[in-house]
Amino acid sequence: MSTEANPSFLLKQNFPFEPTSGQVSLFKKMDDFLLNKDDFGNLCFVIKGYAGTGKTTVISTIIKVLPKFGYKAVLLAPTGRAAKVMSVYSRKKAFTIHKKIYKQVANQYTGNLEFQRQNNYNTKTIFIIDEASMIADDAEYGTTGLLSDLLEYVFTNPEESHTGNKIIFVGDTAQLPPVGKLSSPALDVNYIKNQFHLGVAHQELTEVMRQDANSGILFNATELRNTLINNNINSSSQKPQIAFTCKGYHDFYKMTSEKIEDGINYVYKKYGREDSIILTRSNKTAVLYNQYIRQKILYYEDEINAGDLIMVVRNNYHWLEETSPAGFLANGDFAEIIKVRGIQEMYGFRFINLTIRLIDYEDHPEIEVKALMDTLYAHTPTLSREQNKMLYDAVCEDYAHITLKKDRMEAIRKDDYLNAIQIKFAYALTCHKSQGGQWKAVFVDQGYLQDDQINEDFVRWLYTAITRASKEVFLLNFHKDFFE
CATH class of the missing domain: 3.40.50.300 (P-loop containing nucleotide triphosphate hydrolases)
Incomplete structure (x- = not known):
């Protein structure tokens, strides 16, 4: 393959500024990440960068060149506000992680709405996750944590044994980690390697771009x-x-x-x-x-x-x-x-x-x-918690006349x-x-x-x-x- 066909060449060619040394290093690592399709060590890329180091410009450029290598891009962020910011800078629709990977289903025994991970039918797709410092891995929405569910979603396809999908986490390790945590697991290369047995490419951007000086x-x-x-x-x-x-x-x-x-x-x-x-x-x-x-x-x-x-x-x-x-x-x-x-x-x-x-x-x-x-x-x-219980108990009293438990629980669940x-x-x-x-x-x-x-x-x-x-x-x- 000629140099002109490498991701690093096209990334540098499409980058709107003179790249910093860290950005050049990142572009070179993208050669392996995008071209080595079957290497288990090339499924995840962590991009860490402080404010002003050009993370958004890098991601916008990556999105621009992905189709040249047969990849689609799906953009995700932890909150609606973060997804909106991502949509603006990338000029491509971004979604919240929860909206993309979960669906709500009623528990057949209690009638309560619960989150269930959706099937992912995407293939040859790069999932780009912005503001990844906010992603926790505690069991909040299911039996596993958000990070675990996200990785399971990206790499599991009910119709394909080999999806060709990859994931890029983007974030800033100087920001506050998830509430109650000492670090951000989605930006922790060792955590991803040890917990999920994935090889992880990574690059840290530290140099503030000249136009922001x-x-x-x-x-x-x-x-x-x-x-x-x-x-x-x-x-x-x-x-x-x-x-x-x-x-x-x-x-x-x-x-x-x-x-x-x-x-x-x-x-x-x-x-x-x-x-x-x-x-x-x-x-x-x-x-x-x-x-x-x-x-x-x-x-x-x-x-x-x-x-x-x-x-x-x-x-x-x-x-x-x-x-x-x-x-x-x-x-x-x-x-x-x-x-x-x-x-x-x-x-x-x-x-x-x-x-x-x-x-x-x-x-x-x-x-x-x-x-x-x-x-x-x-x-x-x-x-x-006490106030929530007080409200729940008071609402339950209003439905005590419904004798069948299943019907009573359904009515309580739907109470405005x-x-x-x-x-x-x-x-x-x-x-x-x-x-x-x-x-x-x-x-x-x-x-x-x-x-x-x-x-x-x-x-x-x-x-x-x-x-x-x-x-x-x-x-x-x-x-x-x-x-x-």
Whole structure:
């Protein structure tokens, strides 16, 4: 085969910039990955890269050249917001992992809806998974974890013993790992090798691309990344040194609380509410900011208004047909309220009927839902286990007259109150809730911070927060010691 027919040649030829040394190395590794069809060691490729190292440009170029080697591409991401970002940069439709690999089926004994892995009939297909740092491998949707289910889906075809499929994981190891985890399993080469017995090619991109060199966001993100690396090398117990640089940059600012009203009005006018966000370290602080914005910026007087932006905070499978573009209302989905109709008090909780528009699914029809009011101002992420049980027990009492257990359970399962969506306002969020998303303007609130909390987790939190922004970052109420 001539050099001109190699993936590395075509990738470099189609790359819109002069590639960095890391990108050139990645392109060369693509020769083996795409051309060695039967080598079991060439089924998985992990691309790790920090902010500004050109991951999105690399992926867009890979997608462009795949057809020349007989491959199709399927683009997947962990959340609707991340899939939307992926669709924009790749100019190709991306899906959530859950929508693609699972279907909902009713348990024949309980009637409860459960996730079941779908069959995959794709062959000679490269599955490209963005924001892979968010993917956990705990048994949440079935008996195995999401990563296990995803790999099983990609490499199993009921009609073909050899699918010819491959998978590429793309992500940033400096970001926060899945909630409650120390690392991101989908970006851990050794975990994939040992757990799934797959050979894994990998490349880490570390060099910030030249065209991004004047970005204060990327300069400070890179400094935080270097802090993480140096802190790991020196001592995990050593307090990391954080020194933000704002001077000389027109996209990275520090701001005190006295300026917050002017700052929010500025970004809402410049970018709009959907493209602006405040990120906090606690649910309690997010609630306070949401109340402040609704009262002082938007002048909303009611508890909830048409025009309010909300986020779904718990997966819900009741209100959408499985065939809809979203499939179900997922934890982390953003919506705008179109209509508000009557608050009801039932079972010790407060409910409201809403018409909503899903922000990250632009062609999705409006949805009629019942929502729980109680989570809007709660300082917890969702209803507590005790509250969920209290609601369930109260709903069950209303169906006690149905004698046949199967019919009674079916009626309970379909109850609108039990299936009310749990929501929060979405003007301010915790950083974990923002992962996979991107906004033009991001305010990052330091919050109450003790000296012993300035650790590796805090640096990852900062890095994840400021890299949610594509245009401007505003550091709110940060101590002067954090600046040069």
